[in-house]
Amino acid sequence: MLTEQLLNDGLAQTTLHPLNIRVKSASGSIILLDDGREVIDFVSGIGVSSFGHSHxxxxxxxxxxxxxxxxxxxxxxxxxxxxxxxxxxxxxxxxxxxxxxxxxxxxxxxxxxxxxxxxxxxxxxxxxxxxxxxxxxxxxxxxxxxxxxxxxxxxxxxxxxxxxxxxxxxxxxxxxxxxxxxxxxxxxxxxxxxxxxxxxxxxxxxxxxxxxxxxxxxxxxxxxxxxxxxxxxxxxxxxxxxxxxxxxxxxxxxxxxxxxxxxxxxxxxxxxxxxxxxxxxxxxxxxxxxxxxxxxxKKIDFPAMEERAGNFQSRMMAHELVQDVRRIGAYIAVELKDAASVAFCVDHALKNGLLIYYFLSTPNAFRVAPPLTMDSDTWLKATELMCQTLDACALIEST
Ligand SMILES: Cc1ncc(COP(=O)(O)O)c(C=O)c1O
Known part of the structure; x- marks a missing residue:
């Protein structure tokens, strides 16, 4: 039988840098962790869960x-x-x-x-x-x-x-x-x-x-x-x-x-x-x-999605730390100064309940690709969390 120790050894692990969170369940735009924390999924498992989890x-x-x-x-x-x-x-x-x-x-x-x-x-x-x-x-x-x-x-x-x-x-x-x-x-x-x-x-x-x-x-x-x-x-x-x-x-x-x-x-x-x-x-x-x-x-409300993603883009563009935002629909790259700022943001956002993630080949940007079904309150909450993360990153960089 697999013991907890064996599971912790990461027998099926594919990276040396796991996010180290355990998933209990996932529904809509939210991933519930084993420790009771809720994480807003802002990447849809790299573009998979576009219709939300467990629809x-x-x-x-x-x-x-x-x-x-x-x-x-x-x-x-x-x-x-x-x-x-x-x-x-x-x-x-x-x-x-x-x-x-x-x-x-x-x-x-x-x-x-x-x-x-x-x-x-x-x-x-x-x-x-x-x-x-x-x-x-x-x-x-x-x-x-x-x-x-x-x-x-x-x-x-x-x-x-x-x-x-x-x-x-x-x-x-x-x-x-x-x-x-x-x-x-x-x-x-x-x-x-x-x-x-x-x-x-x-x-x-x-x-x-x-x-x-x-x-x-x-x-x-x-x-x-x-x-x-x-x-x-x-x-x-x-x-x-x-x-x-x-x-x-x-x-x-x-x-x-x-x-x-x-x-x-x-x-x-x-x-x-x-x-x-x-x-x-x-x-x-x-x-x-x-x-x-x-x-x-066939039932996705594309105009609503466009408005929510557009608001997010505007908020990001207004932040001093953001160099560029490339977006089409809900497919978004937020470009920062360098890879270190991106790593800080991915880590900080996750600790605060928001999952953003890296690109493999574009180290100075992070990806945002939420479920297409994400409601406007969750978009707003995610946008606030993102701004807080960028503020924290700016503070570190200024000290
Ligand atoms: C544009 C594109 N093509 C192909 C693939 C490969 O798909 P898979 O990982 O399912 O083999 C990916 C995966 O990220 C992708 O983003």
Whole structure:
């Protein structure tokens, strides 16, 4: 039996710097700790709990599914209602060109599937990725991510990957007929919420179309309502050839998906046969919670969310310590002077009941990405706590 001592040793720990809080339960925008403290979740488990923790509709969908069946068999060999429902619900809010969904278990797997799909459909090998991009940690996803320090210890990466500058018109000229795909986050997350210009996104879309290159948009973090519209590409009036989703898609359960046209997906299924399979992809439990999450997405009050997030941004911008706030919807980076100030703020805010968090590759900023369902009182309380934390940080820096 596991003793308390063994648990304290952190047998499943993945970092040397754990937050060292024990979770008892979580509901809505609040995480309740073992010691009785309540923490406002201002990061949604890195963009996962976008519909709040333990949403009753998601919990009910899961209970119903548990009563019916768990795993039976993978992909299409058996028709499963929860899979059909999740796929139909997703396609109903996507452009008609995206009418085939491939469910996997994580964001990185969705990226790998999309990269394989692009090579298979175009019979080309080269992939163009973007400086500052983050796509996950499998070999494929890591290879198209740009942080060199995270890749070097595992080299060599998947070959034939190039990088171009983000939001740079000149860089688009390097995309030619030798490329299978360009992969970009519609809004870069780990780079500290970098929002491209509408003009650049249009030019990127046009260049890909002109050269027969597939445009893969990674909306694993910025999709599912995070930016104030159901999908971030809607801000730019473009459509991807392949869309990658994850995180909030599963309603709190592990799930990823890549979405494209039936014609392309057929190619992946037939050449070779079962060209991309995984035992648990499209598992009935995440599919059931995903179908519930997708129906919640349709009900999000985006104007209210925009107002609350906008007020937060104004309060942050007014603080002497804040250098910049980059925001689209409820996807926010608050930039401070340096990494030390960020570390102070993360620690101080948590002690006072507010969870904000770091970016992997942007040390001088912290992330804010609350549940999209957070009510205005909780937004206000979180904003006050944030201001108190910044005041405390300013005091330390002035002494
Ligand atoms: C933009 C983006 N793409 C891909 C991933 C990888 O997703 P996962 O961690 O589920 O593999 C992440 C995870 O943070 C992400 O933010």
């Amino acid at each position: 009753p509709e998601i919990i009910q969908a899961l209970k119903n599914q548990i009563d019916q069946h768990l795993h039976v068999m993978v992909y299409g060999e058996m028709r499963q209602e929860s899979q059909d429902l999740a796929a139909a619900s997703l396609c109903s809010i996507l452009p008609s060109s995206m009418d085939a969904v491939y469910f996997v278990n994580s964001g990185a797997e969705a990226i790998d599937g999309a990269l394989k799909l692009s090579r298979n459909c175009t019979k080309r090998t080269r992939i163009m990725a973007v400086e500052g991009g983050y796509h996950g940690n499998t070999f494929g996803a890591l290879s198209v991510s740009s942080n060199e320090a995270r890749k070097a210890p595992f080299a060599p990466m998947v070959p034939d990957v190039d990088f171009m500058e983000w939001n740079d018109h000149g860089a688009l000229q390097t995309i030619d007929e030798s490329f299978a795909a360009v992969i970009v986050e519609t809004v870069q997350g780990d780079a500290g919420i970098r929002i491209p210009s509408v003009k650049w996104m249009h030019a990127l879309r046009n260049r890909c179309t002109e050269k027969g290159v597939l445009l893969i948009l990674d909306e694993i973090q910025c999709g599912m309502g995070r930016t104030g519209k159901p999908f971030a590409f809607e801000h730019f009036s473009i459509e991807p050839d392949v869309l990658c989703l994850g995180k909030a898609l599963g309603g709190g359960l592990p799930m990823g998906a890549f979405v494209s046209s039936k014609a392309r997906m057929r190619q992946l299924a037939t050449s070779p046969e079962l060209g991309h399979i995984t035992t648990f992809g499209g598992h009935p439990l995440p599919c059931a919670s995903s179908a519930a999450a997708l129906s919640l997405l």
